[in-house]
Amino acid sequence: MPTTRKTTPMRKKSPDRRGNSLLRVLAAACAVGLIVLVSVLMTGLLQPPNMDAIASMQAAMQGITPAPPTPEPTPSPEPTITPTPAVYAPFGAQYGFGGEELIPETPTPIPGQPTPTPTVAPTATTARTLKKGMSGSDVTRLQQALINLGYLSDAADGQFGANTQNAVIMFQAVNGLTADGLAGAQTQALLYGGSALSADEAPPMDFLLLVNRDLPLNQNYVPMDLVVIEDVLSDDIVKVKYKGTQANRTAVEALGQMLSAAIADGVDNFQISSAYRTYADQQQLVENSVADYQGRNPSWSRERCLSSTYQTVAPAGTSEHQTGLAFDITVPGVSFSGTEQQKWLHAHCADYGFVVRFTEEKQSITGFLAESWHFRYVGVEAAALMTRNNWCLEEYVEHMGS
Ligand SMILES: [Zn+2]
Numbered sequence: 001m002p003t004t005r006k007t008t009p010m011r012k013k014s015p016d017r018r019g020n021s022l023l024r025v026l027a028a029a030c031a032v033g034l035i036v037l038v039s040v041l042m043t044g045l046l047q048p049p050n051m052d053a054i055a056s057m058q059a060a061m062q063g064i065t066p067a068p069p070t071p072e073p074t075p076s077p078e079p080t081i082t083p084t085p086a087v088y089a090p091f092g093a094q095y096g097f098g099g100e101e102l103i104p105e106t107p108t109p110i111p112g113q114p115t116p117t118p119t120v121a122p123t124a125t126t127a128r129t130l131k132k133g134m135s136g137s138d139v140t141r142l143q144q145a146l147i148n149l150g151y152l153s154d155a156a157d158g159q160f161g162a163n164t165q166n167a168v169i170m171f172q173a174v175n176g177l178t179a180d181g182l183a184g185a186q187t188q189a190l191l192y193g194g195s196a197l198s199a200d201e202a203p204p205m206d207f208l209l210l211v212n213r214d215l216p217l218n219q220n221y222v223p224m225d226l227v228v229i230e231d232v233l234s235d236d237i238v239k240v241k242y243k244g245t246q247a248n249r250t251a252v253e254a255l256g257q258m259l260s261a262a263i264a265d266g267v268d269n270f271q272i273s274s275a276y277r278t279y280a281d282q283q284q285l286v287e288n289s290v291a292d293y294q295g296r297n298p299s300w301s302r303e304r305c306l307s308s309t310y311q312t313v314a315p316a317g318t319s320e321h322q323t324g325l326a327f328d329i330t331v332p333g334v335s336f337s338g339t340e341q342q343k344w345l346h347a348h349c350a351d352y353g354f355v356v357r358f359t360e361e362k363q364s365i366t367g368f369l370a371e372s373w374h375f376r377y378v379g380v381e382a383a384a385l386m387t388r389n390n391w392c393l394e395e396y397v398e399h400m401g402s
Contacts, residue, residue: 126185127185127188129182129183129184129185130142130160130182130183130184130188131160131165131181131182131183132160132161132162132164132165132181133160134160135158135159135160136158137158139158139159139160139164140156140157140158141156141192142160142164142168142183142188142191143155143156143157143158143164143167144156145191145192146164146167146168146171146191149171149191149196149197149198149199150198150199150200151167151168151170151171151198151199152164152167165181166181166226168181168182168183168187169181169222170199170202170222170224170225170226171187171191171196171199172187172222173220173221173222173224174197174199174201174202174203174224175190175196175197177190178220179220179221179222202224204224205223205224205225205248205250207250207251207325207353207377207378207379207382208378208379208382208393208396208397209320209323209325210393210394210397211318211319211320211322211323212318212320212366212367212368212394213314213315213318213367214367215318216315216316216317216318217279217317217318217322217323218317219279219280219316219317220279221279221322222278223248223276223322223323223324223325224248224324225248225249225250225324226246226247226248226249226276226324227246227247227248227249227252228244228245228246229245229246229247229252229255229272229275230243230244230245232249232252232253232256233252233255233256233259236263237256237259237260237263237270238255238256238259238270238271238272239270239271239272239332240271240272241271241272241273241274241330241332242273242274245272245274245275245276246275246276246324247275247276247324247325247327248276248323248324248325248377250377251324251325251327251377254352254353254354254377255272255327255352255354255377257352258345258348258349258351258352258354261348261351261352262341262344262345262348265344267340267341267344268341269331269332269341270329270330270331270341271329271330271331271332272327272328272329272330273328273329273330273373274321274327274328275321275324275326275327275328276321276322276323276324277319277321277322278322279316279317279322280316281321282314282315282316282317282318282319282321282322283316285313286306286309286310286313286315286316289305289309289312289313290302290305290306290309293305293308293309311369312368312369312371314368320357320376325376325377325378326357326374326375326376326377327374327375327377328371328373328374328375329341329345329373329375330373336372336373337372337373342372342373345375346372349375349383350380350383350384350386350387351380351383352380352383353377353378353379353380353382353383354375354376354377354378354383355375355376355378355383355386355387355392355393356371356372356374356375357371357374357375357376357392357393358370358371358374359392362392362394362395365392365394365395366392366393366394376393378393378396382396382400385400
């Protein structure tokens with residue numbers, strides 16, 4: 001940057017002019033200082049200040065070591081967003097499926113927060129959390145306790161397999177713990193503490209348990225006495241579409257009697273498409289259906305896809321498949337409605353303790369469209385009464401109490 005400087009003519013110094021000379025030196029120093037200051041300010045306007053350099057300069061001026069540059073602030077973790085339970089419009093109201101007439105109630109929002117697990121004070125000998133796939137002497141001890149309380153019938157072999165996991169889930173469900181199949185400190189403390197309920201002391205299975213959109217099950221609800229259907233019924237009685245499908249033992253035995261009677265009448269080729277579904281399974285079904293609707297109708301909003309989904313898929317917690325008492329009985333490869341298998345079952349299922357849970361006539365009460373394939377075990381007496389009075393389960397509970 002061009003600067004001009006006035007040159008001062010040299011003068012001979014003399015003692016009496018000493019004061020003037022001193023003033024001139026000071027004035028020159030001020031001029032130089034002013035130029036430096038202007039330069040710094042102009043530079044500052046053209047580029048951002050280098051704060052580190054300034055700090056170093058200041059430190060050097062003060063004779064101290066500059067503090068290390070302040071590190072970049074660590075970004076705080078993404079805030080956890082708790083989803084607000086959606087409130088859906090009455091099912092199908094906007095799409096001509098019956099809407100408010102069909103289902104007058106706004107559905108109960110999906111139950112939100114998981115039940116907090118009370119913390120257990122750590123002890124000196126904190127045991128590891130035992131889960132499927134583990135082995136060891138602590139697993140053997142766990143299995144022995146489950147056997148003693150009637151939850152496990154296998155031998156205690158020290159291998160944490162599927163049966164041990166089921167036994168832990170059952171133990172937890174009966175004793176009011178989160179039924180996750182993980183034997184952590186709380187589960188072990190109760191299991192070894194001597195105050196746990198045994199399988200015999202468990203409340204009896206309520207075969208009239210009413211589950212619907214207004215009465216959802218807790219996400220930790222696990223039905224009593226689940227069995228793998230194929231372990232109880234042979235392949236010539238019924239095919240199971242998905243291996244390992246479970247249901248309540250009493251209901252499975254009644255199913256076997258019913259299908260055996262149908263076969264004796266010359267009606268066969270039954271398949272179980274679905275039975276017990278966990279809460280998580282239900283959530284997955286909802287998401288699958290939403291994705292399906294979105295794929296076929298790209299302009300649809302998620303809410304519209306959900307609304308259509310809920311015509312036939314229950315919101316998580318509201319499916320009675322979570323009770324282990326419901327079966328979707330189908331015929332492989334064909335639409336079930338109108339088949340001889342459907343007609344036989346509708347005519348005889350009450351004799352074996354089953355009802356056709358969702359009929360067209362009761363849609364406004366049950367909240368679901370008719371499902372000719374969905375059979376619910378309620379026990380022989382209730383099924384007879386419901387059939388005689390033409391009651392759905394909601395009406396039965398209203399008249400009889402559950
Ligand atoms: Zn079903």
